[in-house]
Amino acid sequence: MSFLHVSGVSVLEEGSTILKDISFTQQELQNIAIAGETGSGKSTLLQTIAGLVQPASGQVLFEGEKVWGPHDVLVPGHAGIAYLSQQYELPQFLRVEQILKYANTLTSGEAENLYTICRIEHLLKRRTNQLSGGEKQRIALARLLTSSPRLLLLDEPYSNLDVVHKSILKEVIRDISNSLDITCILISHDPADTLSWAEEILVMKGGQILQKGNPEQVYTQPVNEYAAGLFGKYNILTPALAQAFNSLTNSTLNHYNLLVRPEHIKFAKDKSNGVEGKVQQVTYYGSHYETEVTLLDTLLTVKTLKNGHQQGDKVFVTMVMP
Numbered sequence: 527m528s529f530l531h532v533s534g535v536s537v538l539e540e541g542s543t544i545l546k547d548i549s550f551t552q553q554e555l556q557n558i559a560i561a562g563e564t565g566s567g568k569s570t571l572l573q574t575i576a577g578l579v580q581p582a583s584g585q586v587l588f589e590g591e592k593v594w595g596p597h598d599v600l601v602p603g604h605a606g607i608a609y610l611s612q613q614y615e616l617p618q619f620l621r622v623e624q625i626l627k628y629a630n631t632l633t634s635g636e637a638e639n640l641y642t643i644c645r646i647e648h649l650l651k652r653r654t655n656q657l658s659g660g661e662k663q664r665i666a667l668a669r670l671l672t673s674s675p676r677l678l679l680l681d682e683p684y685s686n687l688d689v690v691h692k693s694i695l696k697e698v699i700r701d702i703s704n705s706l707d708i709t710c711i712l713i714s715h716d717p718a719d720t721l722s723w724a725e726e727i728l729v730m731k732g733g734q735i736l737q738k739g740n741p742e743q744v745y746t747q748p749v750n751e752y753a754a755g756l757f758g759k760y761n762i763l764t765p766a767l768a769q770a771f772n773s774l775t776n777s778t779l780n781h782y783n784l785l786v787r788p789e790h791i792k793f794a795k796d797k798s799n800g801v802e803g804k805v806q807q808v809t810y811y812g813s814h815y816e817t818e819v820t821l822l823d824t825l826l827t828v829k830t831l832k833n834g835h836q837q838g839d840k841v842f843v844t845m846v847m848p
């Protein structure tokens with residue numbers, strides 16, 4: 527039995543199809559991330575899993591039992607599933623400890639442990655109007671977790687957070703899985719959040735799952751330009767360039783490999799191991815350089831740690847298979 531089994535879920539709103547035939551499974555403690563452009567249906571999918579949106583067809587099974595939609599039950603939602611919305615709200619001007627006390631069904635030891643995991647022990651005496659956005663969000667999260675859910679759905683938790691609060695929240699989310707044994711599904715626009723955290727990534731477009739795979743698969747073998755673009759810069763190899771690289775590297779590029787990440791393009795010593803090109807521009811990004819090179823009428827981006835080139839240089843370029 528899967529922990530979560532979503533099968534053939536479609537959602538209609540105002541006559542439009544918002545989700546179309548979504549199916550996937552999640553094992554307990556498996557980290558799943560959802561990526562996709564704005565309006566691709568990510569939030570609607572999480573809300574349907576949580577029992578907050580009614581599917582027109584298909585079903586969600588959580589721990590083997592059907593999650594009923596809002597049309598089927600008096601109080602929408604499922605006791606074992608918590609959904610942290612992008613628009614979470616905290617009551618105004620109350621002390622944090624009061625807010626948490628109302629929701630709390632934990633023993634005092636369990637509650638203390640939860641506040642430590644959420645990094646909010648030092649905030650309990652504050653009023654909600656004396657908190658930063660990141661602190662408010664961790665309190666909203668702690669409040670959800672006081673009901674001891676087994677599945678936590680995080681809807682873009684990192685948007686609007688500065689670097690410091692984002693890195694605190696990343697640690698909190700890891701501890702929630704590791705120490706509290708809560709399984710998570712997370713939506714994020716930032717590839718750095720999803721690639722480093724997820725065991726499986728669902729790529730959504732137009733209400734459908736376009737690609738499903740582990741981070742290495744979706745990063746190095748995107749099914750199309752849309753999927754490639756969600757996880758960073760990419761080059762498109764023309765058939766002529768693919769053929770030239772094939773003969774240099776003794777490999778056979780299939781259609782997946784025609785979308786190539788800049789770090790998989792390398793400079794070579796001479797024409798015996800590289801295709802001749804001309805440097806158009808070198809840009810510094812702090813952690814690396816990106817060099818734009820034209821070769822065989824195609825503009826490619828090469829990512830390197832050091833820079834040894836300038837505009838107009840003749841260079842030789844090859845490819846490493848990811």
Ligand SMILES: Nc1ncnc2c1ncn2[C@@H]1O[C@H](COP(=O)(O)OP(=O)(O)OP(=O)(O)O)[C@@H](O)[C@H]1O
Pocket residue numbers: 539540544562563564565566567568569570571
């Ligand atoms: N209740 C509703 N009635 C009508 N249309 C809706 C409703 N809820 C969502 N939609 C539409 O469904 C589509 C998917 O919305 P959803 O919020 O799930 O996308 P998303 O991928 O989460 O977007 P974002 O990244 O901007 O949050 C959008 O075009 C949205 O306008």
